[in-house]
Amino acid sequence: MGRQRELPLPAPLALRRGPGGGAFSPWMRAGPAAGLDWGCETMVPRVLIVGCGNASRRDDGVGLYVIRGLARAFGLPLDEGADEVSVACEVETPDGPVRLELRFEQQLDIVLGEELKDVDLFAVIDAHTGVYPEALRRVEAEPGYTSSLTSHHLTADTLAGLSQALHGRAPRTFIFSVLGHDFNFGEDLTPQTQAAADEAVRQLRDLVQEAARAARA
Numbered sequence: 001m002g003r004q005r006e007l008p009l010p011a012p013l014a015l016r017r018g019p020g021g022g023a024f025s026p027w028m029r030a031g032p033a034a035g036l037d038w039g040c041e042t043m044v045p046r047v048l049i050v051g052c053g054n055a056s057r058r059d060d061g062v063g064l065y066v067i068r069g070l071a072r073a074f075g076l077p078l079d080e081g082a083d084e085v086s087v088a089c090e091v092e093t094p095d096g097p098v099r100l101e102l103r104f105e106q107q108l109d110i111v112l113g114e115e116l117k118d119v120d121l122f123a124v125i126d127a128h129t130g131v132y133p134e135a136l137r138r139v140e141a142e143p144g145y146t147s148s149l150t151s152h153h154l155t156a157d158t159l160a161g162l163s164q165a166l167h168g169r170a171p172r173t174f175i176f177s178v179l180g181h182d183f184n185f186g187e188d189l190t191p192q193t194q195a196a197a198d199e200a201v202r203q204l205r206d207l208v209q210e211a212a213r214a215a216r217a
Contacts, residue, residue, distance in 0.1 A: 044090065045120040045215040046099040047208050048171075051085075052107055052126040059127050059180030059193040064104045066125045066176075069201035071102055074208075078102075095213040108154040113162030119171040121211045124156040125200060127180035127193070136196040137177040138203060143170040174207065176200050 049070060051063025067085050071078040074091045085104040090097055108124065116122055128137070141157035143164040156175050164170040178197055181190045189197065 043215060044097045044099050045211045046101070046118060047121045047123075047211050048101045048116070048119045049103070049123045049125070049204060049208075050108065050112075051102075051104040052124060053104075054106060055104075055187060056185060058182045058184055058186040059178075059189055060183050061187065062127045062178045062180065062189060062193055062197050063125045065189055065194070065197050066178075066200050066204070067102050067104045069198070070204055073201065073205050074100060076100070076102065091208075093209045093212045095209055096216050098208055098212045100208060108156065108159060110154060110159070110162070113159045113166065116159060116163035116171055117167035117169060120215075121174075121207060122156060122160060122171040123174040123176065123204060123207065125176040125178065125204075127183075128177040129180060129183070132177055132179070134177075135179045135192065136199055137175075138200075139175045139177075141173045141175050143173065172211075176204070 049067065051065075051067040053060040053063040055061035055064045064085065068078060068080065070076075071085075071087060074089070076087050076089050076091070078085065078087055085102060087103075088099070088101040091100050141155075141160065143161035144157055156173050160170040160173040178193060178200060181192055
């Protein structure tokens, strides 16, 4: 599906190797960023995806599950055992490069309102407790204040609205809410929540590629 070279690697894992020897996904090519200073001469869209929740409360850790799934899909280096995630790399999609940053945090921080001025696509993944009928609710949000109906308080559209108010621009913003069934102590997702989370990973992967396609239009 992606831009690949045919390499004589053994089955079943046809993984490419990066400059540092790390294994990368065959669908995407990733290059580690030097902090957040991308140092690029060409216009490359920046995508920020943040998972929120508590990884010790079963389905409330769905944000971490999705972030880990995206890291694997794009071949990004990630400590699978860490509960705090922040990784930024440039990845190559079938439609061009994207500056991709993945994070997992307990809740959104208001300082993101300042950071979003430099972001082209912003997505947040969190659990909901049944306030929506869908197992996976996806909304493209308009910048502005909205009270939260998920398990956390500050919302993605509020942060986008803050960016718009402060800097006159806001990224395209998506909110993914996954229905949680069990919020007791534990690290594994319930099967129902995991199925919805896997679909969220697929949809977010498509959005990243869409961002690359839009930048070329």
